[in-house]
Amino acid sequence: MKTVGQDSVNANISTVYRALSNLLEVGLITGTSIGGGRIVYEFNRGVAHSHLVCRDCGRVCDVDWPVSTEQYENYARSQGYSYLNSSLVIFGRCPKCSGGGHR
Numbered sequence: 433m434k435t436v437g438q439d440s441v442n443a444n445i446s447t448v449y450r451a452l453s454n455l456l457e458v459g460l461i462t463g464t465s466i467g468g469g470r471i472v473y474e475f476n477r478g479v480a481h482s483h484l485v486c487r488d489c490g491r492v493c494d495v496d497w498p499v500s501t502e503q504y505e506n507y508a509r510s511q512g513y514s515y516l517n518s519s520l521v522i523f524g525r526c527p528k529c530s531g532g533g534h535r
């Protein structure tokens with residue numbers, strides 16, 4: 433009974449991955465690389481924004497400044513590239529990991 437349960441978990445994970453790539457293709461969600469091979473998947477809000485990432489525990493926070501992608505876009509164009517998207521990642525150490533705060 434236990435092994436049957438594990439099989440169904442594996443099947444569910446591959447289903448999730450397939451669903452993810454489908455959602456990415458239709459643009460409902462976005463996948464943002466935050467380095468180290470990690471990708472943050474989130475709903476496509478149609479607003480470019482940055483991410484604040486803790487290097488130690490990997491915690492990811494949305495940075496809700498509107499990011500002006502015009503500069504990136506212009507630069508890409510000036511180099512003869514067609515612009516797709518861009519992302520900015522801020523790396524740091526969260527209060528928990530830096531140990532300075534209350535623990």
Ligand SMILES: [Zn+2]
Nearest residue numbers: 486489526529
């Ligand atoms: Zn942390």
Ligand SMILES: [Zn+2]
Nearest residue numbers: 474481483494
């Ligand atoms: Zn985000």
